[in-house]
Amino acid sequence: MLRVISQRSNLQTASYNIFRGVRLGFSSTSNREELITGLDDNNVTENIASRVGRNLHLQPNHPLHTIKQKIETHFLTLHTSFETYSNLSPIVSTKNCFDDLLIPPSHVSRSPSDTYYISSTKCLRTHTSAHQSTLLKESKSKCFLCTGDVYRRDEIDRSHYPVFHQMEGVKLFEEGTHVSVIEDDLKKTLEGLTQELFGDVEMRWNTDYFPFTxxxxxxxxxxxxxWLEVLGSGVIQPSIITNAGLTQPGWAFGLGLERLAMVLFKIPDIRLFWSKDERFLGQFDGGIVEFKPFSKYPSSDRDMSFWTGSQNFHSNDFAEIVRNCITEDIIESVTLIDEFTHPKTKEVSNCFRFTYRSMERSLTNEEIDRVHFKVRERAVEELGVVLR
Known part of the structure; x- marks a missing residue:
């Protein structure tokens, strides 16, 4: 859902155009030195730093931009004037990203195995909710949509990538509005959005849990x-509203643009969104069209087995090493296919299967072997694993 960085001057001086709502933005481009600091807490990699500033959701005709535009256009047809933010810096304070959203210090999302830290007090936002408290204070209408790239360490497969794109929506009501009224408005609004995107489909609401709603x-x-999950939502926790200096209750929702685009455009692999190949980009003209695979290159599997050597071993850290060993997205998935615990020593052995496949060209065995050997070396050096 939402998180914040307090940058009052940026929001006040940002250029904007009014179109039944206000579009505010400032550059989200950052230089390498700002992201890779060399500090003890810094775990942003070259691979991640190279993605900052790509802003796929702002590229005309890109599927993510198309989904974003359709959602914003739908909200502009409503009676409420929603402000839209699409270019806020992804560098946020940990206070805005976690504390302001009531995410406890022990929560797994704060772990360096999940979050990219620039320093002990700054990180790359893990969700667009990181801007919620600032926008609650700065928004004139107290109703807004916030879209941007978000960063999380994650597994490697066709539906997960360490950088993806989210949109958060927030709407406040008059002080004293009953929670049932807020719930009804939230569900009616989001059901209307879902019909706009998917047509006349069957829907169901499930009770969920988020620290901030x-x-x-x-x-x-x-x-x-x-059944496909479309979004998460809820009534904003009163303390979040109070901490922003406000008294009006409200709702918030959050959704992933890639999740929607993969379904609507029938895009089979999340890596494709980052492709610069014209055979991919040239298929889209601003409307929702079915993606036509331009080629299906062969895959090649390699296995890697090792003793983890530590109770602190985390698969996300291993995935990060894998990503840092490649200069292009040639690994389709890394899957744990076997785990063994030695009956006497209690040491744990993992076996991962790597599926190598480029979306744009055929790979040679030689280049696959070079990458695989590099991953083996780096895993030993950085994680202390013992190869089998």
């Missing part, structure tokens, strides 16, 4: 013979 719900749709 209560009550909370997720919305699912029955699409292509299966």
């Amino acid at each position: 209560d009550p909370s719900w997720e919305l699912e749709i029955y699409f292509n013979d299966e």
Whole structure:
């Protein structure tokens, strides 16, 4: 859902145009020195730093931009004037990203295995909710949409990537509005948005949990013979409102643009969104069209087995090493296929299967072997694993 960085002057001086709402933005481009600091807490890699400033959601005709535009246009048809923010810096304070959203210090999302830290007090936002408290203070209408790139260490497969794009929506009501009224408005609004995107589909609401909303719900749709999660939402925790210096209650929702685009455009691999290949980009003209695979290059599997050597071993840290060993997205997935605990020593052995496949060209065995050997070396050096 939402998180914040307090940058009052940037919000006040940002250029904007009014179109039934206000579009505010300033550059989200950062230089390498700002991201890779060499501090003890810094874990931003070259691979991640190279993605900052790409702003796929702002590139005309890109599927993520198309989804963003459709959602914003839908909200502009509502009676409420929503402000839209699309270019806020992804560098935020840990206070805005976690504390202001009531995320406890022990929560797993704060771990360096999950979050990219620039320093002990700054990180790359893990969700657009990191801007919630600042925008609550600065927004004139107290109703806004915030879209941007977000960063999380994650596994490697066709549906996960360490950089993806989120949109958060917030709407406040008059002081004293009953929670049932807020709930009804939230669900009516999001059901209307879902119909706009997917047509006349069956929907269901499930009770959920988020630290920053209560009550909370997720919305699912029955699409292509299966239930798909579309978004998370809820009534904003009163203390978040109070800490922003306000008294009005309200709702918030958050959704992932890639999740929606992969379904609507039938894009099979999340890596494709980052492709600069014209065979991909040239298929889109600002509307929702079905992606046509331009080629299916062969895959090649390699296995890697090792003793983890530490109770602190985390698969996300291993995935980060893998990503840092490649200069282009040639690894489709890394899957744990076997785990063994030695009956006497209690040491743990993992076996991961790597599936190598480029979306744009054929790979040679030689270059695959070079990358695989590099991963083996780096895993030993940085994680202390013992190869088998």
